Amino acid sequence: MAPVLDSSTPLLGIARRSAVAAGPLAATYLARRALTVNDTQKVTLGVIAAYVVAIALLWNIPYVRWSLWPFKMLVIAFHEFGHAITCVLTGGHVKSISLDPREGGVTHMQGGKSALTLPAGYLGSSLIGGLLILCGFNIVASKVASIIVGVCFLLTLWWGRRDWLTIMTILLAIGLLVGCWFIAKAEALRYVILFIGVMSSLYSVWDICDDLILRKVNSSDASVFAKRYGGSSQCWGVIWSIISLLFMVAGIISGIAAFPQDAAQQRTDSGNFIPTKL
Structure with a gap:
């Protein structure tokens, strides 16, 4: 024994x-x-910081801020997609999606769980932004993200097929993503995915603060949420803003932890995953 x-x-x-x-x-x-940051990741973090500064400046400079308009419309499409997909997942029906040239959008829904569908616009676009930032740390991950985003765009296009601005926004976005696959073995795609992720994260926070905290718009998602479930729209705006920022921070930290490959290794991996000739 x-x-x-x-x-x-x-x-x-x-x-x-x-x-x-x-x-x-x-x-x-x-x-x-x-969480050790290598040289390639330092470059990515620098690009993220540059994006944040550039977006913050362009957002408020007259005339120049129109350069962000296509991406703002794209992020609004994410916002409306968040409403729509959550409605479908909670048993509802999406009638239509439309985008407004004045940087607005609306999703006409029937049924679904309003406790989830109402915050899903703001938080859904923020979550998408965080995930795109995560994928923006790696070329192959950016390729996968672009495919998933493309599918989401096609769903949005189906729901918004009667609105010309929705159609144009989605088709141009898909064209941009496809074109970037053929630039430097899709390395350009990584920076576009990263920019869209940062833009989506920042836009969600800014939109919440601008509409709910500063302007106190009564017809916002948060005001409807507050009427149905208590609290104030400003309170829910603060809570949703904090969650949105946490999504962005989580995307950055997860990107550092998940993708330690250097630039050369990323290009090699990209060449082995749905390669392009350029």
Whole structure:
């Protein structure tokens, strides 16, 4: 019979003490290793910072801010898609989606769980933004993201097929994504996905603050939510803004942890995943 070791056995005592001591150290080591930022990731973080500054400046400069208009419309499409897909997933029916040239949009729905569909516009576009930022750290992940986004766009196009602005916005966005596949082995796609992700995250926060906190618009999603479930639109606006920022931060941290490949390795991997000739 094999010997039985109890707590008084010196060897077992040493092993237990070592395990207890090593546990936190191992966790700390893995956490530090996972979040170590390499040179390629530093470039990506720099690009994200540049995007944030550029978007913040262009957002408020007269005339120049119109350069962001196509991307604003794109993010509004994400917003309306969030409403629509949540409606469908909660048993409702989407009648139509339309975008407004004055940077607005509306989703006509029937049924669904309003407790989920109402915040799904703001939080859905923020979640998409965080996921796109995550994928923007890697070329292959950006390719996968562009395919998924393309499918979401086609669904939005189906729901908004009677609105010319929705059709034009979606077709131009799909054309941009497809074209970037053929530039430097899709490396350009990574930066476009990253920009759309940052834009989506920032737009959600700005839209919430601008409409609900600063302007106090009564017809917003949050005002309807507040009337049905209590609280104030400003309160829900703050909560949704915080959640939106957390999605963005989570996307950045997850990108650092998930994609440690350098630029050369990313290009090699991209060449092996649905390669393009250019």
